[in-house]
Amino acid sequence: MSRFLPTLLLLLTVFGPISMDLYLPALPALTAELGAATSVAQLTVTACLVGLALGQLVAGPLSDRFGRRGVLLVGVVAYVVTSALCAASPTVELLIAARLVQGLAGGAGIVIAQAAGRDVFSGGALIRFYGRLTVTGGLAAIVGPLLGGQLSAVTDWRGLFVLLAAVGAALLVLTAVAFPETLPARRRTTGGFAQTGRDFRVLLADRVFLGAVLNQGFLYAALFAYLSGATFVLQGIYGLSPQGYALAFGLNSAGFMLFGFLGGRAAERWSVPGTLGVGIAVAGVGALGLLGAGLTAVPLWVVVVSLLALASGVALTSPPATTLALAGYPRLAGTASSLLGMVRFGFGGVTAPLVGIAGAATILPLGVVTTASVALALGAFLLLAQRSRPDGGQDAESRTTRAAASVAAHEASRRSESSVGDPGVAR
Numbered sequence: 001m002s003r004f005l006p007t008l009l010l011l012l013t014v015f016g017p018i019s020m021d022l023y024l025p026a027l028p029a030l031t032a033e034l035g036a037a038t039s040v041a042q043l044t045v046t047a048c049l050v051g052l053a054l055g056q057l058v059a060g061p062l063s064d065r066f067g068r069r070g071v072l073l074v075g076v077v078a079y080v081v082t083s084a085l086c087a088a089s090p091t092v093e094l095l096i097a098a099r100l101v102q103g104l105a106g107g108a109g110i111v112i113a114q115a116a117g118r119d120v121f122s123g124g125a126l127i128r129f130y131g132r133l134t135v136t137g138g139l140a141a142i143v144g145p146l147l148g149g150q151l152s153a154v155t156d157w158r159g160l161f162v163l164l165a166a167v168g169a170a171l172l173v174l175t176a177v178a179f180p181e182t183l184p185a186r187r188r189t190t191g192g193f194a195q196t197g198r199d200f201r202v203l204l205a206d207r208v209f210l211g212a213v214l215n216q217g218f219l220y221a222a223l224f225a226y227l228s229g230a231t232f233v234l235q236g237i238y239g240l241s242p243q244g245y246a247l248a249f250g251l252n253s254a255g256f257m258l259f260g261f262l263g264g265r266a267a268e269r270w271s272v273p274g275t276l277g278v279g280i281a282v283a284g285v286g287a288l289g290l291l292g293a294g295l296t297a298v299p300l301w302v303v304v305v306s307l308l309a310l311a312s313g314v315a316l317t318s319p320p321a322t323t324l325a326l327a328g329y330p331r332l333a334g335t336a337s338s339l340l341g342m343v344r345f346g347f348g349g350v351t352a353p354l355v356g357i358a359g360a361a362t363i364l365p366l367g368v369v370t371t372a373s374v375a376l377a378l379g380a381f382l383l384l385a386q387r388s389r390p391d392g393g394q395d396a397e398s399r400t401t402r403a404a405a406s407v408a409a410h411e412a413s414r415r416s417e418s419s420v421g422d423p424g425v426a427r
Contacts (some may be wrong), residue, residue, distance in 0.1 A: 015079065051104040222377070
């Protein structure tokens with residue numbers, strides 16, 4: 001394995017947060033320039049989320065069948081082209097369509113980063129890697145709005161999309177130079193679409209996998225509702241400038257980074273389902289704070305702290321939930337990762353426009369959406385934690401232990417195969 005590959009995999013995770021966050025400080029200005037209603041302008045967020053979800057659903061199984069590298073290169077090229085198209089869009093309708101395609105292209109980077117990580121890591125190293133993925137996403141979420149807020153003072157929203165195209169071009173060069181194939185031909189799936197359908201059925205029949213995926217879907221629905229609505233709340237209701245919004249958002253993203261790191265460490269050293277449960281509780285505190293802010297007038301700091309708790313709680317759940325979803329399926333890492341990513345971004349795409357249905361002058365829809373989403377995430381967690389399993393298993397913790405043993409056996413088999421005659425990818 002190339003020494004630079006883990007770093008490159010982390011960089012590939014910036015597709016989602018950078019695409020989402022860079023232009024958020026300029027969203028009100030975009031809305032005014034294109035003469036769009038608030039809820040319609042928020043569809044530019046929704047379209048990207050839906051595209052990211054569908055793009056992962058396609059790219060994951062394709063990478064299981066044809067390998068990671070080729071699918072990734074196609075996705076990054078398409079991302080650069082569609083980012084430039086977003087910058088040139090003359091109407092909000094065309095911008096929404098371009099954002100959808102941009103998301104479809106960007107989904108390849110996210111899903112392949114997770115799947116390739118599963119190709120080259122196992123055990124505790126795998127949990128730590130998913131923790132670093134969460135931290136990197138938080139870092140991108142900090143850099144995105146801070147940079148977007150500063151650039152808003154010297155350029156318009158079109159210039160921000162030009163920057164996204166430049167980021168994509170830089171990642172394209174790095175990928176072409178430093179990304180080796182991590183899935184040797186002998187380990188790829190066969191059978192076409194029929195086999196992909198069977199793989200999906202296997203995954204969805206696993207209660208722990210389904211519980212982990214639904215938990216993340218509902219929590220990310222709350223997170224993306226916050227991403228979509230916070231700019232109108234903080235700038236429209238509390239009067240923050242784009243730079244002030246970027247600083248507040250950066251504080252919350254710093255919490256996302258810190259708790260993503262802690263989530264990986266706690267899941268590795270303490271308990272995978274226990275860490276997941278604590279994360280849900282922290283996110284619930286934040287959601288209830290936003291609900292309270294919608295029901296009665298509160299100071300700005302209450303809203304900022306509530307947003308911080310919501311983002312931090314979601315970050316805390318990400319490493320353990322991702323591990324639960326992917327650890328047991330080394331041969332289906334791309335497919336499993338695609339379902340996880342599709343649900344995360346798809347649920348977020350559905351909820352994001354709901355926070356604008358009452359206009360930009362109230363926090364209540366944001367509080368209602370985030371509280372309901374976290375409550376549903378808790379229900380999915382309880383499904384995950386049930387001890388009665390169709391496959392005769394016990395609970396999520398013992399399932400993770402069994403999965404780790406299975407992964408270790410799989411890795412030993414890979415090393416044995418490699419020593420016989422196919423060097424594959426060096427570990």
